[in-house]
Amino acid sequence: MKRFAALFAALDQTTSTKAKTAALAAYFADAPEADRLWCIALLSGRRPRRMITTTKLREWAAERAGIPLWLFEACYPVVGDLSETIALVLPEPTRETDLPLATWIARLRALDKAEEETRKSAILDAWDSLAPTERFVFNKLLTGGWRMGVSQKLMTRALAQATGIDEAELTHRLMGDWTPDTATWASLIEVPDPTADLSRPYPFYLAYQIDAEPETLGPVTDWLAERKWDGIRGQLILRGGEHWLWSRGEELITDRFPELAQLRDFLPPGTVMDGEVLAWDSAAATPLSFAQLQPRIGRKTVPKKLLTEAPVILMAYDLLEWGGTDWRARPLSERRAQLEAALADLPDDLPLRVSPRVAARDWPGLAKARAQSRDLGAEGLMLKRRAAPYLAGRKKGDWWKWKVDPLTINAVMIYAQAGSGRRATLYTDFTFAVWDGNQLVPFTKAYSGLTDAEFNEITRWVRKNTTDRFGPVRAVRPEHVFEIAFEGIQKSTRHKSGVALRFPRMARWRRDKPLAEANTLDDLKAMLARYG
């Protein structure tokens, strides 16, 4: 654990990507094999299941620290992280041990079936024998909230450095359904058996939001335009008579969308498609709102009622594998043509369509088509270079999101709350309100979009202008108007205002706007009627 905790400290101590990569590469080169595998698992979101409730951990930590539970709870919002709070309140360890990471994880998992007393003594014993950083890391394992400030991409790069294996190849090897129990270093990293895991997806290619005028991309004929759909990005794999659906977050979501199973009967094995899962109104041939898709995302099994209320389709836009061959290196034009050909003769009522091409002779023509996006239930356009291969991860150049401009509304800040983690000492989470007559009605929260300097400034202001406190939340004097940008608006029964926004953020601090000129509830309702 000392070696792993030292890695954690090294990663945590630096903001330099180069230094982080070097620290990880060194770890991959010399840590015990089982530990390396767990490190990869943890950094790619494959955490051990949480064995102990955080309620118990809080109680035990407070007890060991000799403080009442309320005092522990008072520390938590200051620290902003449970694992760290526990590590900080505990007394210094009385013993020293240095067991490998994998051993600690095995010990934790062995507690799964144990009685509470056994669990408690095991955890207290562990706390007592781990140095502060090790303790923090151990608590992260316990609570399952694992983030080390290292992206999977950076981890893969370090692994490539340590092993000499190509990075894109490694990205692919690390995908899929493996765990440190089912894989070994050799089978996963060194000599993977391609047939071992039929469910293994390809890394998703991710687009950037376009940051210049589209004219700068060159001739419009080099580009293929499609709608940017507002659903769940999914990769559908048909291999060996079975099928799998992967989300962009590398989660297997096959069972949530059982209607896609029938596609096995219509498409040959050895087919992999990239597309968007959408709740679909087949009568109107348009997507249902994201709000209608939402209930289907959270649940592992789907009740009949939901299947008829919100049937889904896969809106396919790319073909990654065909006839069992990896097609990613071929140009988009070729992949796309094959996708259209493969789907051309399928029955109309299958839950699968090709995302239509949006044609235009020139850029202004495309801009016109883009402007219609919101009315068609899309977020804008996707621009994809016809000659480009299907790359892995987020790469600039060949795929661009060209979203419609967000909706905006000017709102008054009325509540503030401190952020968590890195932002625990700043007020960053705000509640905003619009006018209803001379009343301010809260309608959304937002916590991003300002610069660090602005957050610092507003934090000082909040401290001086608090009118009331409710636990960690402060009511502040209504004084500041912010422009809130958002991607969509929906009816909501959970909110007093009757609306819920998608992706709200603070677009601008409107210091120029007097309080009275903030928008009204009627303005919001008008937006709901138009775009909801």
Place this chain on the structure above:
Amino acid sequence: MVLEFTEAGIYCPAADIHIDPWRPVPRALITHGHSDHARPGHGAYLSTSGSAPVIRHRLGDIRLQTIEYGEERRIGGARISFHPAGHVPGSAQIRVEVGGEVWVVSGDYKTVDDGLSTPFEPVRCHTFISESTFGLPIYSWTPQDVLARELNTWWAETAASGRHAVLGVYALGKAQRILRLLDPSNGPILTHGAVEATTAVLRAQGLDLPETIQITPETDLKSLSGAMVLAPPSALGSAWMRRLGPVSTGFASGWMRLRGVRRRRAADRGFVVSDHADWDGLNSAIAATGAERVYVTHGYTAQFSRWLAEQGYQAGIVETEFGGESLDAEDSETEGATP
């Protein structure tokens, strides 16, 4: 009451005098030279002789009398004395006795010996007015010897990689305490003007501090490779830093105990060191006073006073204008210390 809490600050009616007042008053007792405690505009000041040079340096031409630690003075109906607070050189707790009842105002204090300030001495009293800047059990400081090792290792590694190590420290107290921990065999020690000015004042009053070189527009930074640079926290990340070339940055502060703060400050290193008492320090200091009643001033006052009440003290909160919550407390200590 021996002491009262007024708009202008802590007031002793028997002596008709204020302690660390934040509004101008005729006569003020000053615990130490930080800007949230020693403010301009009072008619007359009384401080320890160890605090006086910094207070004069910062407040200019004021009417200031001095007193030694432990020396007793009668002012009106009160007996007043100053006792070491261990916070910064010259810092004091102020003991006020009226008709046999004893109150002590802690000012800012810490219980560990920093090797520079006269160490904290507990003073028995009936009522203790304590700061609680770090009054939560998450705060516990790195032992001084470990701290010295961490600092010097970082400096040596940074120097070996051909960079300067730039450490953000408060100009009064923290900077000089760190100076004493540094191993000059690692390289030269450079200072920002704000740090140098305060250091010069303390040096002049006889404190033994290693040699420092103030960075001026004329300083040839190229010839001084692998230096340790001490600067106020606000200088880190400012335009002033650019001329130093490649650097590794660090902060030395109690807030560095929190990972969230370390990350927000985006420095390469955080060193957990404070001139305020940590949780154990606060609790042991309060226990050692034997006080029945404790008022807490700045910091986590609500949480800390509730804790004290549960420990059997009569505990209360006093709203003051000392420091502020979270990072502002130490930030404010730099402002006044920067000429």
